Amino acid sequence: MSTPSTPSASSEPGYDRSETGHERSEPGQDRSEPDLSVVVGERRQLINLSYRLLGSLAEAEDAVQETYARWYAMTPGQRAAVLSPGAWLTTVATRVCLDLLGSARARRERYVGEWIPEPLPDRTEWIGGTGGGGAQPADPADQVTLDESVNMAFLVVLEAMTPAERVAFILHDVFRYPFPEVAEIVGRTPAACRQLATSARRRVRAAQTPTAPRAGQAGLVRHFKEAWEARDIAALVGLLAPDASMTADGGGTVGAALRPVVGAERIAQYLVHFAEKAPGLTLLERTVNGRPGLVARYAGVTATVAAFGVDGERITHIWAVRNPEKLRPWTEDGPLPG
Structure with a gap:
């Protein structure tokens, strides 16, 4: 996977602000590093987001792995200065996906035949997992919520969108991020993100047909x-x-x-x-x-x-x-x- 240049930690939401609202911790002030379980617990959300953005479980796994690599590349002090690890991880994962979407267009032009998003099974039908006997399958596909935003018809419509449209639409309409937060994540104005989501919504409506129960x-x-x-x-x-x-x-x-x-x-x-x-x-x-x-x-x-x-x-x-x-x-x- 291509590795985009790593954004500085201070460019991510939630970085270098104390819980009391100060922009920076005072000299000598000890802030503990975020709990590992909290950071790892974001993985499911990141996989859900990345799969919808990329249409590929393999690429989603790569994007999330890259996101965590960037997190652990920071010093303990930098990680401790992150107010919201979830916001930081979501921002980095989205930006990694945005870069991948740009390069994916060129790769798919060279693809032999038609390109279809990667299909996912129901959790009970995942062959590669560790399911059975009540065990929790370890594979990411088991952690992807199989709602209407991952049905194949919807994913195919997403493929017709520009990367920016797709990201703005998924963040706002599927994951319910307000436009000011979407703007901070993708580096555009809220008005621009609103316009992108509106354009994407038109594409979805134009492709919609009545769905059978x-x-x-x-x-x-x-x-x-x-x-x-x-x-x-x-x-x-x-x-x-x-x-x-x-x-x-x-x-x-x-x-x-x-x-x-x-x-x-x-x-x-x-x-x-x-x-x-x-x-x-x-x-x-x-x-x-x-x-x-x-x-x-x-x-x-x-x-x-x-x-x-x-x-x-x-x-x-x-x-x-x-x-x-x-x-x-x-x-x-x-x-x-x-």
Whole structure:
């Protein structure tokens, strides 16, 4: 991961102010360093924020690791002078993410095929975790709150925003930071941040379609699974909106359509062809980013994780992630079908 230049500690909110409101501690005044549990306890919030900003769990982990590296690079005295460790860590994590978002655009221009945000499982379905027996899974995905701000349709809309729009919108509309605090974090005026969030909100509204209730979507996904298993093209077409689209992300490492497949008939034929190339393909109903989805497993390994966009009684969008690098929470090492 690229390492942006480290901002000075004194540039972060909450730095070098005592609890009594003085800007600096008096000479000789002893302020203890923030409790380790308080600092470490911010990790969940930072992962939640970074994943929404970056759309990638791997990059979110890197951003949070970099944030903590900057924290521990300060002297004990500097850390003790931070009034609010949470505010300091949030500011640094956001700025790291903002830098990463800028470089991500260039990387994604070189990406082979379509780029889809990294899918997350429900905490009970995280393969790489230490769940079971009541143990708390250690993996960050388990700590990401799976609300509507991480459903795949929402994350795809975020990808169309400029980095500044995305940061202002996520901080204000999702995490409820007031604009003066957003401005301090991103280094812009409150008015500029308000304008950025307004622009982002327009993008979200323009892309919004009525969302089916979770139970209704689960039933539709189940019928879709059954039709796919039966290789019933007519049934698949009946479950898809006529102008439905399917976007696949193989990252150039496994076979995947390089451009979106548009139209119910074309999607159905593509899916049946995929199943025929991988005899023994197993389809499982799973939660993908908080909504009903499907996982396709081949030879015991996750080959595809599919998220769905649903409008009424039809499927309008399918986002199929096949890039193995994005399927860490879903699979163990093994072969993938081409």
